[in-house]
Amino acid sequence: MIRTEGLTKRYTIGESTVQVLKGIDFSVQAGDMVALTGSSGSGKSTLMNILGCLDRPDSGRYLIENEDVSTLGNDQLAGIRNRKIGFVFQTFNLLPRMSALENVALPLMYAGHDNPRPMAESALARVGLQERMHHQPNQLSGGQRQRVAIARAIVTNPAIILADEPTGNLDSKTSVEIMDLFLQLNAEGRTIIIVTHEPDIAAYCKRQIRMMDGQIVEAAGRV
Numbered sequence: 001m002i003r004t005e006g007l008t009k010r011y012t013i014g015e016s017t018v019q020v021l022k023g024i025d026f027s028v029q030a031g032d033m034v035a036l037t038g039s040s041g042s043g044k045s046t047l048m049n050i051l052g053c054l055d056r057p058d059s060g061r062y063l064i065e066n067e068d069v070s071t072l073g074n075d076q077l078a079g080i081r082n083r084k085i086g087f088v089f090q091t092f093n094l095l096p097r098m099s100a101l102e103n104v105a106l107p108l109m110y111a112g113h114d115n116p117r118p119m120a121e122s123a124l125a126r127v128g129l130q131e132r133m134h135h136q137p138n139q140l141s142g143g144q145r146q147r148v149a150i151a152r153a154i155v156t157n158p159a160i161i162l163a164d165e166p167t168g169n170l171d172s173k174t175s176v177e178i179m180d181l182f183l184q185l186n187a188e189g190r191t192i193i194i195v196t197h198e199p200d201i202a203a204y205c206k207r208q209i210r211m212m213d214g215q216i217v218e219a220a221g222r223v
Helices: 044-051 074-084 100-110 117-126 142-154 172-187
Strands: 002-013 016-028 033-037 059-064 085-089 160-164 191-195 207-212 215-221
Touching: 002 044, 016 044, 016 215, 033 044, 033 172, 044 160, 044 191, 074 085, 085 142, 100 117, 100 142, 117 142, 142 160, 142 172, 160 172, 172 191
Parallel strands: 033 191, 033 207, 085 160, 160 191
Antiparallel strands: 002 016, 002 059, 207 215
């Protein structure tokens, strides 16, 4: 499903150059559920941005379903993001003046769907929020807002879900509920990669990949 070969990334800050990724090689099979862990500054967020086609590596290759996307143009990358990848963020990234239903429908509208409402309603029902679909984000709890974000991520039926600290703003009980939902989505065949610094969240995943100083230093998992 996903394969990287020798990914590097550097940023220039003033007169200094910081090497953030130093030759990343790893693969994720279809249907896998992987935790990407590491301390702040380890490179995991930069790697996640590349995996999500939000950024490009300086060198190396990134393949999704055997297609090298590391050199695609902006429009092509946007197409890959819309068709194949769903995003879930720590801060939810919901538009405050839109209802839950309208937030979930946005990716479908961007993709040119004439009637996005039925699919958006179905996605909200999938995450247990069919009775709250007309509420705005400020009328929802943190856990409910994250469910809206997950519904938005799955509404286009992507093969891959990328989640960046999806439980970082949630209490422990709500975190368990959200991770149970990810497990259900994974059981349905979706490939899921979760960035987290929390060991108990990483433990939900089939595999754990730990980064340090821009490199993968440990990979562990179970069948």
